[in-house]
Amino acid sequence: MTLQRASVRGTGLAFGTEDGLSKALADGCFLLAVPAGFDPGPGITLCREFYRAPEDGPEATRPYRGFRALEGVYFDREHFQTEHVLIDGPGRRSHFPPELIAMTERMGELTLLVLRCAMADLGIATHLWSEITGGAVDGRGTHWFAANHYRSDRAQLGCAPHKDTGFVTVLYNEEPGLEALVNGVWVPIDPVSGHFVVNFGGAFELLTAALSRPVHAILHRVRQCTPDPGAADRFSFAAFANPPATGNLYQVRRDGSAAAVRSSEDFLREFNEHTWSDRHTDFGIARSVGAGRGEPS
Numbered sequence: 001m002t003l004q005r006a007s008v009r010g011t012g013l014a015f016g017t018e019d020g021l022s023k024a025l026a027d028g029c030f031l032l033a034v035p036a037g038f039d040p041g042p043g044i045t046l047c048r049e050f051y052r053a054p055e056d057g058p059e060a061t062r063p064y065r066g067f068r069a070l071e072g073v074y075f076d077r078e079h080f081q082t083e084h085v086l087i088d089g090p091g092r093r094s095h096f097p098p099e100l101i102a103m104t105e106r107m108g109e110l111t112l113l114v115l116r117c118a119m120a121d122l123g124i125a126t127h128l129w130s131e132i133t134g135g136a137v138d139g140r141g142t143h144w145f146a147a148n149h150y151r152s153d154r155a156q157l158g159c160a161p162h163k164d165t166g167f168v169t170v171l172y173n174e175e176p177g178l179e180a181l182v183n184g185v186w187v188p189i190d191p192v193s194g195h196f197v198v199n200f201g202g203a204f205e206l207l208t209a210a211l212s213r214p215v216h217a218i219l220h221r222v223r224q225c226t227p228d229p230g231a232a233d234r235f236s237f238a239a240f241a242n243p244p245a246t247g248n249l250y251q252v253r254r255d256g257s258a259a260a261v262r263s264s265e266d267f268l269r270e271f272n273e274h275t276w277s278d279r280h281t282d283f284g285i286a287r288s289v290g291a292g293r294g295e296p297s
């Protein structure tokens with residue numbers, strides 16, 4: 001699959017062709033040039049360190065270790081190579097060092113920039129944006145960050161086939177392994193140096209399903225990563241713009257109006273059960289009540 005490419009220009013996105021964004025919305029993903037000055041270093045360090053014990057490395061990177069002990073933040077996906085830190089805004093502010101917080105905030109801003117550009121391109125009236133995204137577009141909603149480590153010593157699929165749940169994901173990775181289902185076939189989405197992979201999630205697909213140009217939430221997975229004695233394990237990290245965990249998910253009608261169509265909670269529970277088949281089916285639901293009251297998370 002040849003992905004559309006964009007770069008950030010002011011508060012907008014510049015694509016190579018005029019219909020680039022429209023194509024990206026139909027494809028379900030595109031490549032976004034990493035903006036000048038963005039340093040992925042803190043994210044890479046987190047992915048390399050989070051699963052180690054605090055004393056298992058140099059003092060300078062100590063704040064990046066010890067996450068296995070954090071219930072509700074660290075997840076061992078027993079049926080997959082994935083182990084990851086999944087953490088919302090308040091969690092980041094209490095557990096992450098400042099340079100890592102800054103990096104995740106920059107990625108979060110990019111998710112919102114993409115969300116605004118996409119809604120504008122689809123002709124969705126700006127006065128609806130806050131309501132139909134549960135405030136996510138204004139920085140409320142739930143703004144997850146994930147740091148993934150793929151345990152190559154396990155003979156399992158890297159990451160479960162899934163659609164991201166929210167509106168927009170900005171993903172950083174450096175090694176091949178990511179695949180998307182296109183016309184029934186798994187195709188590689190190989191990394192392009194200096195670019196994020198942006199993809200759209202289930203809440204955005206639902207929001208736009210009745211429109212003439214519905215957004216596609218791409219089904220993706222990570223294939224089994226094989227051990228390479230000379231290299232570190234595969235990693236990736238991502239920022240997600242999601243609706244709040246409580247409240248409703250919306251849909252825009254062809255006449256431009258919008259209506260609530262299902263509860264966020266049902267949607268999330270169904271997704272968690274379906275994707276990971278493990279004991280964390282309440283993930284993102286039970287702990288995020290504050291987000292439903294409109295507090296930033």
Ligand SMILES: O=C(O)CCC(=O)C(=O)O
Binds near residue numbers: 148238
């Ligand atoms: O590791 C990757 O390339 C993909 C990770 C992913 O899909 C996710 O974190 O939602």
Ligand SMILES: [Fe+2]
Binds near residue numbers: 163220
């Ligand atoms: Fe994903």
